[in-house]
Amino acid sequence: MLKIAYSPIYTYPLPPGHRFPMAKYELVAEQLLYEGTVSEENFFSPDLLKKETALLAHTEAYWNKLNTLSLSEREERAIGFPVGERFVLRGRHIAQGTIQCALFALQHGVAMNVAGGTHHAYADHGEGYCCFNDQAIAAAYLLRHGLARQILIVDLDVHQGNGTAHIFRHEPRVFTFSMHGARNYPLRKERSDLDIDLPDGMEDGPYLALLRNTLPRLVDEVQPDFVFYQSGVDILETDRLGRLRISREGCRQRDRFVLELCRQHQIPIAVSMGGGYSPRLSDIVEAHANTFRTAQEVFF
Ligand SMILES: [Zn+2]
Numbered sequence: 049m050l051k052i053a054y055s056p057i058y059t060y061p062l063p064p065g066h067r068f069p070m071a072k073y074e075l076v077a078e079q080l081l082y083e084g085t086v087s088e089e090n091f092f093s094p095d096l097l098k099k100e101t102a103l104l105a106h107t108e109a110y111w112n113k114l115n116t117l118s119l120s121e122r123e124e125r126a127i128g129f130p131v132g133e134r135f136v137l138r139g140r141h142i143a144q145g146t147i148q149c150a151l152f153a154l155q156h157g158v159a160m161n162v163a164g165g166t167h168h169a170y171a172d173h174g175e176g177y178c179c180f181n182d183q184a185i186a187a188a189y190l191l192r193h194g195l196a197r198q199i200l201i202v203d204l205d206v207h208q209g210n211g212t213a214h215i216f217r218h219e220p221r222v223f224t225f226s227m228h229g230a231r232n233y234p235l236r237k238e239r240s241d242l243d244i245d246l247p248d249g250m251e252d253g254p255y256l257a258l259l260r261n262t263l264p265r266l267v268d269e270v271q272p273d274f275v276f277y278q279s280g281v282d283i284l285e286t287d288r289l290g291r292l293r294i295s296r297e298g299c300r301q302r303d304r305f306v307l308e309l310c311r312q313h314q315i316p317i318a319v320s321m322g323g324g325y326s327p328r329l330s331d332i333v334e335a336h337a338n339t340f341r342t343a344q345e346v347f348f
Contacts, residue, residue, distance in 0.1 A: 049089070049090060049156060049348065050086060050090050050156070050158065050159070050160065050340070050343055050344055050347065050348055051090060051091075051092060051148075051149065051152035051156060051159040051160075052077075052080075052086060052090050052091050052092070052159070052160050052161070052162060052340070053091075053092060053093075053094045053142075053145030053146070053148060053149050053159070053160070053161040053162060053163075053164075054073070054077045054091050054092075054093070054145075054161075054162040054163075055093045055094060055141055055145070056074070057134070057137060057138050057141050058073040058074070058138060058141070058142060058162065058163045059071070059073055059074050060129065060134060060135050060138050061134075062129065062130075063130065066129075067325075068128070068129070068177060069324065069325065069329055069332055071329060072324065072329060072332050072333055072336065073162050073163055075329065075333045076162055076321075076333050076336045076337055076340070077091070077162050079333055079334075079337050080337055080340050080341075083337075085337070085340060085341050085344055086340070086344070092148065093141075094141050094142070094144045094145030094147075094148050094161075095141070095144050095148070096137070096140050096141060096144060097139075097140035097141070097143045097144040097147075097180065097185070099111055099115075101144075101147070101185060101189060102140070102143070102180060102185060104185055104188035104189055104192055105171060105180075105181055105184040105185040105187075105188050105215055106169075106171050106172070106180065106181070106185070107171050107172040109172065110171065110172045110173060110174075114131070114136050114139075114174075114179060114180075115136055117131060117132065117133065117136070119131055123173060123174070126173065126174065126175040126176075127174040127175060127176075127177065127178070127179055128175075128176065128177045129177065129179075131179070135179070136179070139166070139179045139180045140180065142161065142163045142164050142166070142180070142182055143164070143166075143180040143181075143182040143185050143186070145161045145163070145164065145182070146161050146164045146182035146183060146185070146186040146276075146318060146320055147182075147185065147186045147189050149161050149186070149318040149319070149320075150186045150187075150189070150190055150195075150274070150276075150316075150318040151195075152318075153274075153316035153317055153318045154195060154274075154316050156347070157310075157311065157314075157316055157317070157347050158307065158310070158311075158316070158317050158318075158319065158343050158346075158347045159318055159319070160318070160319040160320075160321075160339070160340060160343060161182070161318070161319065161320045161321065162321060163320070163321055164182040164183065164320030164321060164322075165182070165183065165203075165205060165278040165279070165280060165320035165321055165322030165323070166178035166179065166180060166181055166182050166183075166211075166320075167181060167183065167184075167203055167205065167207075167209035167210070167211055167212045167226075167278055167322070168207070168209075168210055168211045168234070169181035169184075169211045170210075170211040170214055170215065171211075171214070171215050175211075175234075176207065176233060176234070177323070178211065181211050181212060181215060182320055183201060183212060183276040183278060183318075183320055184211070184212050184215045184216065186276065186318065187199045187201065187216070187222050187274075187276060188222075190274055191221055191222070195274075196221075196272075196273050196274035197221065197273050198221055198223070198270060198271055198272050198273055198274075199221060199222045199223065199272055199273075199274045199275070199276065200222075200223045200225065200266065200267070200270050200272035200274070200275050200276075200315075201216075201222060201223065201224045201225060201275075201276045201278070202225050202263065202275060202276070202277045202278070202306060203224070203225060203226040203227070203228070203240075203278040203280075203322075204227055204259075204277070204278060204279060204280065204283070204302060204306070204322075205228065205278050205279075205280025205282060205283075205322040205323050206228055206229045206232055206246075206280060206282040206283045206287065206289070206290045206291070206292060206323070207228055207229070207232055207233050207234065207280070207282065207289075207323065208226050208228040208232075208234055208237045208238065208240070208243065209224060209226040209228075209240065209278060210234045210237060210238040211238075212224055212226075212240075213226065213238040213239060213240040213241075213243075214238045217238070217239070223241045223242070223266075223270045223272065224240040224241045224242075225240060225241065225242045225262075225263075225266060226240040226242070226243050226244070227243075227244040227246065227258070227259065227262075228243070228244070228245065228246060229245075229246050229248065229290065229291045229292060230245035230246060230247060230248075231248055231291060232289070232290070232291055233289070242262075242266065244258065244262065246258075246292060248291045248292070249291070249292065249293050250292045250293060250294070251293045251294070251298075252294055252295055252297070252298030252301070255283070255292070255294055255298060255302070256298060256301055256302065256305070259302060259305060259306075260305060263305070263306065263309055264309060267309060267313055267315070272315055273315065273316075274315065274316055274317075274318075275306075275310050275315050275316070275317040275318075276317070276318050276319075276320070277306050277307075277310075277317055277318070277319045277320070278320055278322045279303055279306075279319055279320070279321060279322055279336075279339045280321070280322025280323040280324060281299055281321075281322070281323070281324035281326075281332060281335035281336055281339075282322070282323040282324050282325050283298075283299060283302075284296060284299055284324070284326055284331060284335055286326040286327070286328065286331045287324065287325050287326050288325045288326065288327055289323075289325045290325070296331070296334060296335050296338070299335050299338065300335075300338040300339075300342060303338060303339045303342045303343075304342045304345075304346065307342055307343055307346045307347070308346050311346050311347060319339065319343065321336055321339070324336060
């Protein structure tokens with residue numbers, strides 16, 4: 049069964065005029081239920097991330113600052129959300145959701161989080177709407193508990209997975225792959241194990257060809273026994289921040305390619321949703337919903 053991490057706490061009330069499409073989490077879950085792609089039993093409500101688990105990827109100083117709400121103004125501004133108690137709890141549930149997804153993926157082949165992919169979070173600070181790095185924590189968790197030997201992180205959000213790349217820069221058991229807009233945030237990029245910088249305006253054909261030429265080779269070389277996939281939909285042509293010109297269908301084919309490859313190679317895969325900033329909320333929700341629909345089709 050496709051297990052999906054979701055909780056109402058994923059929706060964090062934002063000040064009026066805030067640009068982040070916070071409503072998408074609830075809408076994606078509702079849409080999947082409404083159309084019958086999943087039923088209530090597919091969903092689980094994640095537990096709360098513990099400090100000792102967070103410290104597998106984050107510094108104690110940063111953890112303490114978040115949990116005592118004592119970030120500096122500058123640190124809070126870098127994150128981009130008002131950092132209150134509920135925001136930190138939200139982040140802890142989301143990150144734990146990705147860990148639990150990883151455990152479900154070991155059983156069922158795939159599991160998905162209706163949030164996460166917070167790849168701009170570093171060990172010691174957050175930025176770009178990210179406070180805890182869910183996939184980094186979950187990857188470190190699998191290694192620590194002997195549940196994976198070699199992990200591949202496939203980050204196809206339009207923004208580079210800078211925090212993830214930095215956290216694992218000295219960890220050979222986690223291979224970080226990021227394919228992202230060359231001219232997009234973050235302007236100062238980290239070095240992933242493999243970075244592919246995409247030119248502005250890239251369309252479906254060349255984008256998918258690049259992915260198809262790269263990912264199977266990577267799977268052969270890295271020989272992962274676990275994959276984390278960051279499936280951001282800010283590659284869409286409708287995206288306000290993306291700078292690429294990928295259609296919704298192209299985005300769906302991207303997801304299908306990643307999921308089918310893992311299925312073929314019998315590599316468990318945990319998916320976190322990542323970003324999406326199309327002005328019309330329905331464009332974001334539809335593209336994210338496609339990732340879940342595709343997982344159902346490919347695996348079940
Ligand atoms: Zn993004």
